[in-house]
Amino acid sequence: MDPTLKEVYSLVLTQWPLVAAAYALLWVGLMAYIGFALKRMNGLGKQVEVLEAALARRGKAE
Amino acid sequence: MGSEQPTANALEVRDLTRAFGMRKALDGVSFDLPGQAFLSVFGPNGAGKTTLVKVLTTLLNPTSGTAKVLGFDVVSDAVEMRNHIGLISHNPLLYPDLTAEENLLFFAEMYGIEEPHVRVAELLDAVELDHRKLDLTRTFSRGMLQRLSIARALLHRPEVIFLDEPYSGLDPHAMDILDGLIAAVRDKHTFVMISHDLDKGLELCSHALILAKGRVVLFEPREAIDEAVFRDTYRATVGLGVA
Amino acid sequence: MKSASTRALIALALGGVLTLGAFLGTFFWAGVPDFGFVRTAGRAESVRYQGPFKQEVAEARYLQNYVGYRAEVETDGDIVQGTITEASDDAVTLDADGDSVTIDAADVTSAIVSGSTYGRPDWGQKIFYFHVPVAEISFIVFAVAAFYSLRFIMTRRRQYDQKARVAMEVTLTFIMLTMATGILWTRAAWGVWWEWEPRLTTYFIMTLLVIAYFVLRNSVEDEERRALYAAAFSILGFIDAPISFFITRLIPSNHPVIERGGLETPMLVSFIVAQIGMLLVGYAIYQLRMGEMKLTDRIEHAKTLLEG
Amino acid sequence: MASLSGRQFRAMVKKDIVMELRTKEMIMSMGLYSLLTMVVYFVALSQTGSNFDPRDIAAGLLWLAFIFTSMLGLNRSLVHEKDQGCLEALLLSPVDRPVIFFAKVIGNLIFLLAVEALTIPVFGFLFLQGSSLDIGSMALVPLIMFAGSVGIAGVGTLLATMSVNTSGKDFVLPVLFIPLMYPLLLGAVSATAAAITGGPDAMGGFWIGMAWVVGYDVIMLLASYGLYEFIVGA
Numbered sequence: 125m126d127p128t129l130k131e132v133y134s135l136v137l138t139q140w141p142l143v144a145a146a147y148a149l150l151w152v153g154l155m156a157y158i159g160f161a162l163k164r165m166n167g168l169g170k171q172v173e174v175l176e177a178a179l180a181r182r183g184k185a186e
Numbered sequence: 187m188g189s190e191q192p193t194a195n196a197l198e199v200r201d202l203t204r205a206f207g208m209r210k211a212l213d214g215v216s217f218d219l220p221g222q223a224f225l226s227v228f229g230p231n232g233a234g235k236t237t238l239v240k241v242l243t244t245l246l247n248p249t250s251g252t253a254k255v256l257g258f259d260v261v262s263d264a265v266e267m268r269n270h271i272g273l274i275s276h277n278p279l280l281y282p283d284l285t286a287e288e289n290l291l292f293f294a295e296m297y298g299i300e301e302p303h304v305r306v307a308e309l310l311d312a313v314e315l316d317h318r319k320l321d322l323t324r325t326f327s328r329g330m331l332q333r334l335s336i337a338r339a340l341l342h343r344p345e346v347i348f349l350d351e352p353y354s355g356l357d358p359h360a361m362d363i364l365d366g367l368i369a370a371v372r373d374k375h376t377f378v379m380i381s382h383d384l385d386k387g388l389e390l391c392s393h394a395l396i397l398a399k400g401r402v403v404l405f406e407p408r409e410a411i412d413e414a415v416f417r418d419t420y421r422a423t424v425g426l427g428v429a
Numbered sequence: 430m431k432s433a434s435t436r437a438l439i440a441l442a443l444g445g446v447l448t449l450g451a452f453l454g455t456f457f458w459a460g461v462p463d464f465g466f467v468r469t470a471g472r473a474e475s476v477r478y479q480g481p482f483k484q485e486v487a488e489a490r491y492l493q494n495y496v497g498y499r500a501e502v503e504t505d506g507d508i509v510q511g512t513i514t515e516a517s518d519d520a521v522t523l524d525a526d527g528d529s530v531t532i533d534a535a536d537v538t539s540a541i542v543s544g545s546t547y548g549r550p551d552w553g554q555k556i557f558y559f560h561v562p563v564a565e566i567s568f569i570v571f572a573v574a575a576f577y578s579l580r581f582i583m584t585r586r587r588q589y590d591q592k593a594r595v596a597m598e599v600t601l602t603f604i605m606l607t608m609a610t611g612i613l614w615t616r617a618a619w620g621v622w623w624e625w626e627p628r629l630t631t632y633f634i635m636t637l638l639v640i641a642y643f644v645l646r647n648s649v650e651d652e653e654r655r656a657l658y659a660a661a662f663s664i665l666g667f668i669d670a671p672i673s674f675f676i677t678r679l680i681p682s683n684h685p686v687i688e689r690g691g692l693e694t695p696m697l698v699s700f701i702v703a704q705i706g707m708l709l710v711g712y713a714i715y716q717l718r719m720g721e722m723k724l725t726d727r728i729e730h731a732k733t734l735l736e737g
Numbered sequence: 738m739a740s741l742s743g744r745q746f747r748a749m750v751k752k753d754i755v756m757e758l759r760t761k762e763m764i765m766s767m768g769l770y771s772l773l774t775m776v777v778y779f780v781a782l783s784q785t786g787s788n789f790d791p792r793d794i795a796a797g798l799l800w801l802a803f804i805f806t807s808m809l810g811l812n813r814s815l816v817h818e819k820d821q822g823c824l825e826a827l828l829l830s831p832v833d834r835p836v837i838f839f840a841k842v843i844g845n846l847i848f849l850l851a852v853e854a855l856t857i858p859v860f861g862f863l864f865l866q867g868s869s870l871d872i873g874s875m876a877l878v879p880l881i882m883f884a885g886s887v888g889i890a891g892v893g894t895l896l897a898t899m900s901v902n903t904s905g906k907d908f909v910l911p912v913l914f915i916p917l918m919y920p921l922l923l924g925a926v927s928a929t930a931a932a933i934t935g936g937p938d939a940m941g942g943f944w945i946g947m948a949w950v951v952g953y954d955v956i957m958l959l960a961s962y963g964l965y966e967f968i969v970g971a
Contacts, residue, residue: 128471132547135467140552142617146610147452150559151445153606154710158441161717165434168724175731182735206653207587208730245828245970249585268831277822283756295748296830298741322759338826582967637916644912648903658899661964665892665917668956672920 196221196346196376197242201251204237204400211237213400214251219393224377226387229397230424235380238397239348242378243273255346269297272339275350278331279338282324286315286334289323290341297342309337313367329360336367347371349379353386384420388413398423433720441713447706448559451699455558459695464551470497470512470544477547489537492516499543504536513542553617557685558699560610562707564632567603568670570596570711571639575667578660590656594646595718597663599711601639608636628684631672638666745832749840750847756817757848763813767806767852774802775863782864791864796929798864800885800922802856803849807889808910810848811897814841819901824969834966838894842958846890853882871935874943878932881947885925888954892917895961898968921957924949 197219204212212234219225227235240246242253244264253260258267273279280289287306294302310316313333323331332352339347349368353361368377368390381387388394394411396404396419403423404416468482486492492500493516500523502509509532511525522531574596581589611629616622623629645662649655757763778798782791818824818841827837857878893914900910928946931939 126473128469128473128545129475131469131471132467132473132475132477135469135547135549139617142613143552143556146556146613147559149609149613150563150606153609154602154714157602158714158717161714161721162434165717165721165724168721168728172724172727172731175728175735178735179731206585206656208726208733209652243829245825247585265831265833268829271829273826273829275822275825277825279822279826281752281756281817281823282821283760283817284752288752288755292748292752293826293830296745296827296832298744298831582964631919634916634919641912641916645899645903645909648905648909650904654902657967658902661895661899661968662913664964665895665957665960668960669917669920 195219195254196223196256197225197378198254198257199242199251200253202238202241202248202253203250204234204241204246205249210400212241212248215397215400215402216251217395217402217405219376219378221376222373224372224390224392225379225395226391226393227378227380227395227397228382228384228387228420228423229403232399233397233423234400235397236350237400239273239350239378239380243271243348244268269342270344271346271348272342272344273348273350274332274336274339274352276352276354278323278335280323280331280334283322285320285322286310286326287319289334290338293338294341299342305341309340312370313337327360328355329357329363332356332360332364333367336364340371344375346376346378349377349381351380351382353381353383384417388416396420396423433716433723437713437716437720439713440709440716444706444709444711444713447709448562448703449706451703451706452555452558454699454702455555455696459693459699461550461552462554463548464554465549466546467549468544468546470495470499472545475547477550479546479548481543482546483541483543486540486542489521489534489540490516490518492521492540492542493518495542495544501541501543502532502537503539504532505538553614556610556614556617558703559707560607560614561700562704563603563610564607565704566707566711567600567607568674569708570600570603570715571635571667571670574600575663575670578663581656581660582664585653587656590660591722592719593660593663595715595722597639597642597659598718599715601643602714603711604632604636604639607632626684631669635666635669638669642666741831742833742836745830746836746840749827749837750843753814753817753840753844754847763810763848764851766813767810767848768855770809771802771806771852771856772859774805775859778802779863790868792868792870792933793930795860795865795933796926799857799860799929800926802860803853803882803885804889804915804918804922806852806856807845807849807886807893808914810852811845811890811893811914812900812906812910814845814848815894815897815901816906828970834969835962837969838962838965841894841898842890845894846886849886849890850883853886857882870933874932874935874939877943878929881925881928881932881943881950884947884950884954885921888921888950888957889918891954891958891961895965895968898965917957921950921953924953 195218197217199215199217202212202215203210215234215238227238229235237246241248241260242255244260244267247261255267256270258264258270260267281292284292287310290306290309291302294306299305307316310319313336315330315334315337318326318330323334326334352364356364377390379387379390388408388411392408394404394406394408394416395402404419463477466479472478472481486495492502492513496513496516498513500511500513500521502521502523509523509525509530511523511528511530513521514524514529515522517534519534520531521534521537522529524530574593577589577593577596580586581593611632612622615624615629642659642663646655646659649658782789782794818827828834896913896917897910900906900913903909924946926946928943928950931942931946
């Protein structure tokens with residue numbers, strides 16, 4: 125690559141890694157939060173099924 | 187002090203419910219209590235006894251249903267009603283850093299009592315604490331505190347007196363004094379007492395109420411109560427309420 | 430209850446597509462505007478090439494910054510042209526067509542350097558399309574939480590407390606994301622990670638308020654009392670939110686502000702799409718957490734039925 | 738009923754003062770605490786150079802001392818009410834809830850001002866000796882001090898009523914209190930700094946800070962007053 129062009133790029137591109145990192149961080153943060161929420165919900169859903177099956181066996185209406 | 191509405195019943199409780207989300211501290215409680223009666227409220231821990239008293243003394247608002255004390259609605263006539271009720275709790279409800287006299291004078295001001303000094307002197311005399319009136323209540327024994335607390339509750343001549351486990355933490359001597367004081371004002375007042383002590387409660391009461399899980403399990407006048415059956419019912423609720 | 434979480438996931442996917450679309454739109458449709466320029470000694474083929482530059486240097490010692498550039502140095506009536514090979518406080522050495530000429534700095538009467546100028550694309554500005562929507566959502570959700578808190582205080586119905594609490598949680602999430610993206614942008618644009626600047630400070634205070642809300646909730650035993658206290662505190666705390674929002678317009682601040690009518694159509698459209706997308710993402714998270722709350726309630730209910 | 742409210746209000750304020758004069762608990766603990774803060778300040782400033790002007794930092798240090806000592810007093814004053822369930826007895830009496838709120842605010846304000854009146858001369862004696870001070874503009878310090886203390890007492894009373902009912906009361910109050918106090922502190926410190934620096938240029942800054950603090954007081958006192966009824970009955 126042309127050394128001058130290389131120099132131009134090195135001067136011009138100082139900001140974008142930080143912007144890209146910010147964008148990545150945003151989505152990683154959101155996804156992690158949502159992932160944990162979904163995982164918890166799955167666990168809760170199972171618990172609900174168990175409990176409501178038990179309720180149905182005992183013939184108690186909800 | 188306000189117009190007194192003539193009413194046969196001191197307490198009229200209709201379908202009283204106090205709930206937060208699905209948890210119901212009171213669940214459709216209804217009963218009528220005639221004037222000058224003595225109601226003992228029994229029930230296991232968490233049955234809603236304290237909540238019932240708090241609603242009836244305007245400290246908590248009901249979620250639904252109505253309650254009337256001396257014809258005053260606990261929600262809409264709350265401020266007026268407070269002039270007609272008194273509370274004696276296991277907590278003294280007194281400032282430890284004020285003297286006995288200052289405590290009573292302070293509460294006399296809060297109730298807007300005419301000639302507070304006269305009334306306070308009279309009450310201190312009645313509870314036999316006039317010789318200690320210049321002492322800080324911090325230095326008082328449990329029994330003395332309880333007596334002063336009774337004087338505080340009677341300051342404004344309430345017609346309905348609520349007792350929240352008044353005997354807890356009292357020595358036998360103090361209990362006797364408390365009995366005497368209650369007996370002295372017994373016929374002119376309506377009492378509502380929360381108690382864990384079945385014997386004591388039954389001995390004093392004219393009506394008994396058993397609460398469990400916020401519901402009325404039993405409400406009967408004393409004459410109608412068969413003691414053995416009553417005790418069994420109570421025991422059953424205690425077993426029930428452990429959950 | 431499946432429907433609520435399905436709805437949440439649809440909103441999340443849609444929000445993700447919209448925000449991503451808006452972000453790409455700002456690059457390829459709105460383009461990347463120049464913000465300032467960079468200079469080199471040589472000349473390279475680039476879309477950002479703006480042409481040559483010629484600049485007079487005020488003091489000879491500044492020539493140190495232009496090693497490798499073409500220079501025209503004048504000493505008492507004598508002009509030397511060439512490429513600067515070496516420069517110090519005292520002297521400058523030029524390569525004039527193969528001859529190395531050293532000139533004392535004291536003798537230099539004037540010096541002109543020349544090279545090429547390129548536009549500097551403003552990558553940092555692109556953060557505007559996600560940092561600002563996220564920050565705005567944090568304000569909006571805080572307002573929702575304060576609204577539900579007020580509703581709770583009026584009605585004392587537990588559902589409003591739950592809604593306020595979940596809204597507050599979403600607020601916290603978005604505040605954290607705003608902080609994270611903002612800190613990276615400050616580094617890019619201002620060269621520091623953090624500055625005690627009015628907008629940043631008030632926003633930081635808002636973060637602390639939202640954290641305090643959860644500290645308060647965790648330290649009250651009684652459920653209804655907890656709900657009441659939390660509601661009262663979130664209403665008080667919300668008074669700080671408008672202060673943070675408007676402070677850049679009140680006090681001189683480094684933080685950029687959108688000027689009225691200051692956005693071109695492609696930018697404006699991308700920005701609005703990004704805002705809608707983020708709003709959907711916020712709604713998705715809110716729904717998801719509400720669904721979780723309802724499940725917990727059902728479990729509690731079933732347990733009391735089974736054990737009672 | 739207005740006269741009854743007045744009677745109740747006076748009785749409550751009087752009771753707080755009588756109790757305080759008897760135990761001297763709040764004044765002692767707050768006063769001692771502010772003296773201790775001065776020691777910490779001395780240590781913190783001991784490494785500054787000779788061209789350091791303590792006037793530049795005096796306003797900030799003063800308000801730092803006020804805000805931390807005030808929390809001590811606010812906590813104590815509500816613990817008194819809670820200790821033996823006295824608050825319940827107050828709520829049982831026919832008193833309007835705002836009367837309780839304003840009586841507690843006034844009580845707290847009095848103790849706060851007393852401690853501040855004690856702290857300022859001590860601070861001046863320890864840190865501002867030898868600095869040239871403009872007595873004319875210094876006379877404005879009590880004004881901003883009063884305005885700031887009203888806000889501290891108002892919001893503080895509401896928050897302390899909450900925090901006495903929490904587990905870990907000592908921790909919860911600062912967490913709630915300091916971020917809410919930020920706008921007030923901002924105005925109060927800038928106004929106080931202007932008053933200490935003095936000079937004709939500073940007066941504009943002083944009144945802007947003052948207006949900011951008064952605005953905060955009005956909004957926050959109204960909000961606290963509105964919310965108190967729900968909080969105290971919970």
